[in-house]
Amino acid sequence: MIAELGHYMLVLALGLAVLQAVFPMIGAARQDGRMMMIGQPAAYGQFIFSLAAFASLTYSYIVSDFSVAVVARNSHSLKPMLYKISGVWGNHEGSLLFWVVFLALFGALVAYFGRGLPKSLRARVLSVQAMVGVGFYLFMLITSNPFERLPNVPFEGNGLNPLLQDPGLAFHPPFLYLGYVGLSVVFSFAIAALIEGRVDPAWARWVRPWTLLAWVFLTTGIVLGSWWAYYELGWGGWWGWDPVENASFMPWLVATALLHSAIVVEKRDTLKSWTILLAIIAFSFSLLGTFIVRSGIITSVHAFATDPERGLFILMFLALVIGGSFLLFALRSDKLQAGGLFAPISRESGLVINNLFLSVAAAVVLYGTLHPLLSDALFGVKSSVGAPFFNLVFGFLMIPLVMIMGLGVHFKWKRADIKGISQRLKAITGLSLLAALMTLYVTYGGDIMPVVWMGIGIWLLLSMLQELSSRVKLGQVPLKDSLSRLKRQPRSSWGMSLGHLGFAIGLIGIVATSSWSLEQQKVMRIGESMTIGDYTLRLDDVIAVAGPNYSAVRGIITVTGKDGASFMAHPESRTYISSPMTTTEGAVETTMAGDLFIVIGDAQTSGRWGVRVYYKPMQVWLWIGSTIMVIGGLFSLSDRRYRIGSPQGKKAAGKKNTRSAAHAI
């Protein structure tokens, strides 16, 4: 009964989405206020109905109603409650439902917070948002109905893939989806602006918070996924350039570019067509990501159950959305007037180069991801493109990007004084060279690139710190004045500083952990020892333990460091009851200098255990750096000028028809 109700709610939501797609668009074209007004209540209703559908599915999971096909396939009555709930989105049908709930949520948020928007713009944004929604509702109802019943009700469910029974993965997909779907709002704004034929700083001010929000969610989602892979898969890997990973990374790269180009539109009223194009590309990548993950068309280690037929539907949808929006762009982009001029060396130019490298990097990742598909389709050659390709190409493209990042923050708008800046950066450049030389000395005989990268990473970190200290005039005015200046910095500058500092810290971590990791494996009997780096491990015992829905063997290992201090590590290998599957629960000892990561497994020969140990230098810097980036994004998002109902916002809305008014703010 509840499942049928959910199905019905979904159909109602589709109906409202159709209304929301059709009438506001016609109303905006005819300047018919009443028709435009339909968008708002339709958006609220659509959200409520899709949420009700989601609640019904969640209910079916909670009570373990195995007559519902997806519940029977993906749940188990013995599963802990958290994973019963996270199981709702841990599969194809449920994750799609999750998608549309977020899509409807963002539509409702635009309807609510967009009260200050020009009426026709808001109507068009809501309409485009609903069009995307209609595609997804149809997709779900036609190919993957989450409320399908089974003719024969099984006694017990199949259980969720044990690898997914983890807090990291319970929250990884929701954040990623919020990021993907957040970009749909930006896309809707871009399409609406193309139809309106007008992009101005006010438009950028409305779009930027949505981009920021999507970016924050996307970053969080990617980092959670990476963190989960790191500690759960037991291979010490946190990024493998797998197609599914790339699928989330490409929209991130474009969203990052968009974040920067929208600033130029907002502050300098230029780069408009480019920004619109980026908004379209960013959302296209989100759809492409969904297609790659869901169709199983490209071999990925992360692929769970996939279905090529569904892939075909998404591919058609993708072609329609991307083709349609590019066509619209080609027809309408000349309507957008070019704005302010800038010199070749200026903050604008810095941001243009940032955009250039980010988009080329995204294109390269796209090519590497699709190459196996192309070579199979064109030449019938089955192949895969490995991590070395991405590391080399992406790594090379990142060098100029990071350099321009470190320089660009010192640039002024319109025209920058390159001589003065290079003068100011002399000291930190010297320090970074010194750091690179020290790295060379410590790692002598190893690769040269990690040394170069370490120097660049430290230079970037110092450059960001110097920018912050010059902004508060540290050393030029009394310390107390500097501190009070620091306090008065607007939230968006804090966001910029934190975002870039976090990036620098994360970069240093990435360089260290991917260049100087150690790995050891040994088949051990109880009482035997092994060494890795400065650590000695002794396998004291292996005991059996029972969990709620698994049984496990737990290694009791004494680890002794160089200084003689020792600690215990308890890695586990779990076997789940509902599916004959083993997962590793590594024991991780984290310090700022590096992680010691211990994994135990059955060696397939009796009385012996396979122990794998990794030493990952500065791994935690990556997690700290990315967390700081996210915090930076949140700071920026809370900046005054984006605040809802602030006087500025109302003023912008009141004088919506005059471009000069938008300039004045």
Next chain:
Amino acid sequence: MTKKGLKAGARKKRRMYLLLTSLAVLGLAVMLVLSALEDSIRLFYDPTEIAEKGIKPGQNFRLGGLVENDSFEAQETGGILVNKFTVTDGNETVAVIYEGLLPDLFREGQGVVAEGAMNGTGVFVATEVLAKHDENYMPKEVIDSLKKRGEWQRTEASKDDTP
């Protein structure tokens, strides 16, 4: 020149700078892609293709197929585990040797993809056995290969008049 004309001229100039920079960056990227691609593409072969194509020892590639039932054995020497198993596509088989601990989801009768090269004696020496996340998941290449070989077997079987 009028102010407007001046502005338009500057805009044109800016556009040219932008175009040139973009082309330079794009050119750099294409060059990088082409040079990196050569070394990092791993071709995928199933056991039949290995038998047919006569792949040179030492050439790296990916091997995929099913782990043949009752073919797996592991031996430990000096703390290092040496795994031996056979990969089949239902038509040809290849012996595989891998030193180290296998991923959790490695099972006889299930699909596997391994990276490595042939040695001189017709044995595939794997440097990596790729992990997967789902016990039911079968890499697309392996499915394609099995389908292809399965078809081949069926036609062969009908010729022989055996089920």
